[in-house]
Amino acid sequence: MNFDLTSSERNTTWNFLWNELEDYYSKTEKQRTAIYPERKEVVHALDSDFEQPRSTKEAVEYVLKSLSKYAVHTPHPAYYGMFNPRANFPSILADVISAVYNPQLAAWGHAPFAVEVEHMLIQRIGEKFGYTAPNIDGVFATGGQEAHITGLLCALHEKYPDFASSGVQGLEKLPVVYCSSASHHATIKAARVCGLGGSAVKYIEVDDEQRMRVDELERQIKEDLELGLQPFFVFATMGTTGSGAIDPLPEINEIAKQYNLWVHADAAYGGAVRLTKEHTELLDGIENTDSITFDAHKWLSVPMAASLFITKHRYALGKAFSISANFMPEEEDEIDRLSSYTHSIQWSRRFIGLKLYLPLLVFGWEGYEETILHQIRMGDYLREQLLANGWKIYNHSQLPIVCFTDERMEEDAAFSKFVYDRTLEKGNAWIINYPYGKYATLRACITNYNTTEKHIDDLIDWLNENREEYLK
Numbered sequence: 357m358n359f360d361l362t363s364s365e366r367n368t369t370w371n372f373l374w375n376e377l378e379d380y381y382s383k384t385e386k387q388r389t390a391i392y393p394e395r396k397e398v399v400h401a402l403d404s405d406f407e408q409p410r411s412t413k414e415a416v417e418y419v420l421k422s423l424s425k426y427a428v429h430t431p432h433p434a435y436y437g438m439f440n441p442r443a444n445f446p447s448i449l450a451d452v453i454s455a456v457y458n459p460q461l462a463a464w465g466h467a468p469f470a471v472e473v474e475h476m477l478i479q480r481i482g483e484k485f486g487y488t489a490p491n492i493d494g495v496f497a498t499g500g501q502e503a504h505i506t507g508l509l510c511a512l513h514e515k516y517p518d519f520a521s522s523g524v525q526g527l528e529k530l531p532v533v534y535c536s537s538a539s540h541h542a543t544i545k546a547a548r549v550c551g552l553g554g555s556a557v558k559y560i561e562v563d564d565e566q567r568m569r570v571d572e573l574e575r576q577i578k579e580d581l582e583l584g585l586q587p588f589f590v591f592a593t594m595g596t597t598g599s600g601a602i603d604p605l606p607e608i609n610e611i612a613k614q615y616n617l618w619v620h621a622d623a624a625y626g627g628a629v630r631l632t633k634e635h636t637e638l639l640d641g642i643e644n645t646d647s648i649t650f651d652a653h654k655w656l657s658v659p660m661a662a663s664l665f666i667t668k669h670r671y672a673l674g675k676a677f678s679i680s681a682n683f684m685p686e687e688e689d690e691i692d693r694l695s696s697y698t699h700s701i702q703w704s705r706r707f708i709g710l711k712l713y714l715p716l717l718v719f720g721w722e723g724y725e726e727t728i729l730h731q732i733r734m735g736d737y738l739r740e741q742l743l744a745n746g747w748k749i750y751n752h753s754q755l756p757i758v759c760f761t762d763e764r765m766e767e768d769a770a771f772s773k774f775v776y777d778r779t780l781e782k783g784n785a786w787i788i789n790y791p792y793g794k795y796a797t798l799r800a801c802i803t804n805y806n807t808t809e810k811h812i813d814d815l816i817d818w819l820n821e822n823r824e825e826y827l828k
């Protein structure tokens with residue numbers, strides 16, 4: 357079997373594939389954003405039993421057609437959905453390059469360039485968050501979920517020196533993790549993966565703007581101390597998935613200092629504002645946190661799966677992931693420290709950082725800043741147009757996430773559901789219905805750097821149309 361195929365077969369397939377992909381990329385708007393397939397139909401589409409080999413071109417053609425038909429088109433400029441972006445072009449090339457070279461980043465010696473690139477990116481982005489060398493350390497992760505788990509494990513090993521050998525059974529008191537009730541459920545999963553269990557996570561009430569209530573945080577900490585539990589970790593969300601709320605970080609840091617908690621900033625989405633000059637103050641206090649989750653596969657517009665875990669505790673990753681029984685971080689040399697198999701959850705590892713490095717080489721920080729500011733402006737434009745068309749806005753985020761509905765139907769979940777369903781059925785845009793406190797709102801988020809005023813005008817027309825249909 358020639359796994360390489362012949363050079364002429366390769367040429368034909370590359371050319372065919374490039375043309376097809378270019379067609380999709382340049383004409384994404386021709387796709388319907390939303391889809392409504394029956395499961396039967398999709399399963400039926402998996403038509404191969406692998407007994408009958410087919411040509412590479414045929415196989416590729418079949419996969420592309422199926423993806424076209426059976427996927428929500430997140431790269432579409434009318435996808436106003438969760439934080440899934442359109443991938444910028446250099447970041448797509450990065451994935452191709454990684455696949456062909458397939459560098460192994462587990463040990464420095466196998467892929468020194470790739471390892472140094474990732475190390476440098478962690479340092480530079482750590483500095484954007486206000487951390488200072490030489491204390492910055494971190495690691496690329498597959499997503500915010502893995503970055504969260506990494507943060508929780510670092511904190512456990514830092515606070516409990518025996519954790520590496522004894523694990524949770526060595527703990528006298530149950531460690532308690534705090535996060536707001538509006539935070540991403542990745543917090544719960546992180547606690548479960550670390551063996552603490554879901555009940556170790558305490559949800560703290562939010563205020564009218566869905567920000568963590570610091571008075572409630574302190575009340576809960578005191579209650580837990582009285583119960584004989586060990587408060588030890590808090591997730592502060594920098595841009596919630598639902599409404600873009602930013603927890604009051606300086607106040608959370610104060611409480612954390614007082615009660616000796618590790619503060620982990622969940623900047624999976626909102627971290628991107630640190631790449632602008634105008635909006636950095638939204639994340640004030642992040643420099644005083646212990647660690648950060650920042651997803652590149654969200655607002656930095658690179659393909660999944662790419663996230664950064666960054667910490668200011670230089671030895672924390674080694675303590676958590678080194679496999680030697682008596683690990684002495686101070687004695688470790690620089691090369692060992694860069695060998696990520698002893699410093700991260702993963703062992704074999706892909707060159708994730710290239711997805712961010714290549715666009716940075718091409719566009720620079722300035723290109724990113726311009727794009728992020730454009731998306732913030734489009735969020736403002738969306739808010740203006742909604743208000744001008746008789747919709748009411750419920751959240752007051754400066755990030756481009758808008759929770760809105762018609763005030764007359766603000767407690768009518770059937771209305772928001774109807775508008776959501778109709779918008780998706782028609783297939784021209786993707787939004788979601790989202791309960792904002794007691795209000796049944798709709799949520800639209802600018803996740804695509806190609807979204808313009810024209811797209812937003814169209815969205816407003818469809819929303820108005822669907823509202824009229826409901827009121828008829």
Ligand SMILES: *Cc1c(COP(=O)(O)O)cnc(C)c1O
Binds near residue numbers: 501
């Ligand atoms: C997306 C998201 C996560 C989870 O990150 P993944 O990259 O999906 O694993 C956590 N927190 C917030 C605020 C998010 O938006």
